[in-house]
Amino acid sequence: MSRTAAIIGGGVIGGGWLARFLLNGWDVKLYDPDPDAARKIAAVLSNARHALPMLYESRLPAEGRLDICDTLAEAVAGADWVQESAPERLDLKHRILSDITTHAASGAIIGSSTSGFTPSDLQSGVDWPERIIVAHPFNPVYLLPLVELVGSKDNAADVIEQASAILVSLGMFPLQVRGEIDAHIADRLLEAVWREALWLVHDGVATTQEIDDAIRYGFGLRWAQMGLFETYRIAGGEAGMKHFIEQFGPALKWPWTKLTDVPELTDDLVATIASQSDAQSGRLTINELERLRDHNLVAMMRALKGQDSAAGRILNRHQKQIAAPTAFTPGNPVETVSRVIPIDWTDYNGHMNESRYGQVFSDAADAVMVMIGADETYVASGQSFFTVETKTAFLDETIAGDPIRVETVVMEAAGKKLRLRHRMLDANGGALASCDQLLIHVSLKTRRSSPPAPQVEARMRELAAGHADLARQAE
Numbered sequence: 001m002s003r004t005a006a007i008i009g010g011g012v013i014g015g016g017w018l019a020r021f022l023l024n025g026w027d028v029k030l031y032d033p034d035p036d037a038a039r040k041i042a043a044v045l046s047n048a049r050h051a052l053p054m055l056y057e058s059r060l061p062a063e064g065r066l067d068i069c070d071t072l073a074e075a076v077a078g079a080d081w082v083q084e085s086a087p088e089r090l091d092l093k094h095r096i097l098s099d100i101t102t103h104a105a106s107g108a109i110i111g112s113s114t115s116g117f118t119p120s121d122l123q124s125g126v127d128w129p130e131r132i133i134v135a136h137p138f139n140p141v142y143l144l145p146l147v148e149l150v151g152s153k154d155n156a157a158d159v160i161e162q163a164s165a166i167l168v169s170l171g172m173f174p175l176q177v178r179g180e181i182d183a184h185i186a187d188r189l190l191e192a193v194w195r196e197a198l199w200l201v202h203d204g205v206a207t208t209q210e211i212d213d214a215i216r217y218g219f220g221l222r223w224a225q226m227g228l229f230e231t232y233r234i235a236g237g238e239a240g241m242k243h244f245i246e247q248f249g250p251a252l253k254w255p256w257t258k259l260t261d262v263p264e265l266t267d268d269l270v271a272t273i274a275s276q277s278d279a280q281s282g283r284l285t286i287n288e289l290e291r292l293r294d295h296n297l298v299a300m301m302r303a304l305k306g307q308d309s310a311a312g313r314i315l316n317r318h319q320k321q322i323a324a325p326t327a328f329t330p331g332n333p334v335e336t337v338s339r340v341i342p343i344d345w346t347d348y349n350g351h352m353n354e355s356r357y358g359q360v361f362s363d364a365a366d367a368v369m370v371m372i373g374a375d376e377t378y379v380a381s382g383q384s385f386f387t388v389e390t391k392t393a394f395l396d397e398t399i400a401g402d403p404i405r406v407e408t409v410v411m412e413a414a415g416k417k418l419r420l421r422h423r424m425l426d427a428n429g430g431a432l433a434s435c436d437q438l439l440i441h442v443s444l445k446t447r448r449s450s451p452p453a454p455q456v457e458a459r460m461r462e463l464a465a466g467h468a469d470l471a472r473q474a475e
């Protein structure tokens, strides 16, 4: 069943939301009075289409349909989720939210991307406040999982739970904020660091680049995977958090920081920051910086996937939700892999490294194993397949962002032996590589070959019979 999101305001954040919904199969309707909105959205979508699919080991759902609407009423009519992402001005948000509640369906969830206002701020003066919540995301919304969800006493009882379930289905991490507070949790923290950084530039202690280096080469990496408290717990050594606070707590009374104060943003200070920032990053356009940021995020988040930890855990959960089961039709090769080449598979030649072809064919064999019933549970019971031989022909290059698929033919399935032929194809069906692979059924207890369980062997034979003609043609 297709679902529809209405995006009201298609700037940096609305554009990111639009891409997140659309690339997860939702239909999206956009309203933005800016005559240049379509061009801006196309630019965000181009980045999102490049980066988001690289996070996954299978294709995302088919993209939904995008409509750019002339009026807000047209955009919100019939939408399941309306996301307001207009400029951060309360009077404007009140006007827009009143319009939304006039035209939206009564069951729609109405999220606001506001960085600072509380749900009560937003709801006051609006006729129909019970479905308005804060859903505060992080830029780029199409990649970063966090959304702060905040409700008020005027919300319908189940709206936050409903919103949470939808955000999870989009691959996000909804963090339910317990109480209403200006700037929620994350922006409070970000603003504290931002104030300190402004003072450091103002006082001539550090340039914009030195401050960024201090973050990205040190605690920024720690924060990305553990946050603050877990990191400091470790910093307390074996004695843990208590020792850490005893040791560093007193420093909080020393005047290290200027958190309660902020330098006046004079023309001089703004010019200093702008020129330092130009010197630091001016060699790249904003679009190039966005690409660099997206590639770095994809590479880091994919690394965390291997650990099933932090943002990687959210990705693995979403991966399970979107992975389509492998289907078998006798007489046709099985599509065992359908995915996009991720940035971290690129080597110094600027194309997918040869070792990753092996990864793709290994994933294709795993898909066949699942089809014949040699799945996770079977492996946990102590039985599996080992590859004993592969022969790969590398036929063409492929680069990060390219969609690929693998077609597999079961050439032989007899007793312990499973012989597969894989063909890796590009989006136009052009051959990228082929691989002949011989697998042997093993007992994981003895680490020796062993006969498969009867139900697995029966399924192997069924697949081989269904592929008999294809196998003859391929020999």
Ligand SMILES: NC(=O)C1=CN([C@@H]2O[C@H](COP(=O)(O)OP(=O)(O)OC[C@H]3O[C@@H](n4cnc5c(N)ncnc54)[C@H](O)[C@@H]3O)[C@@H](O)[C@H]2O)C=CC1
Pocket: 008, 009, 010, 011, 012, 013, 014, 031, 032, 033, 034, 037, 084, 085, 086, 087, 088, 096, 113, 114, 115, 116, 136, 137, 138, 139
């Ligand atoms: N930029 C950021 O890093 C983040 C911003 N936010 C929040 O997201 C919201 C939007 O911020 P940005 O996307 O950065 O701003 P933006 O300036 O990039 O985009 C705002 C968009 O709203 C459109 N707009 C203006 N009046 C409108 C109206 N009456 N109806 C519909 N659209 C209208 C503008 O044409 C523009 O395209 C703000 O509430 C902000 O606090 C949240 C997270 C991060």
Ligand SMILES: C[N+](C)(C)CC(=O)CC(=O)[O-]
Pocket: 114, 115, 137, 138, 139, 187, 190
């Ligand atoms: C600067 N900001 C307050 C708009 C930032 C955010 O709201 C979240 C983000 O993406 O950094």
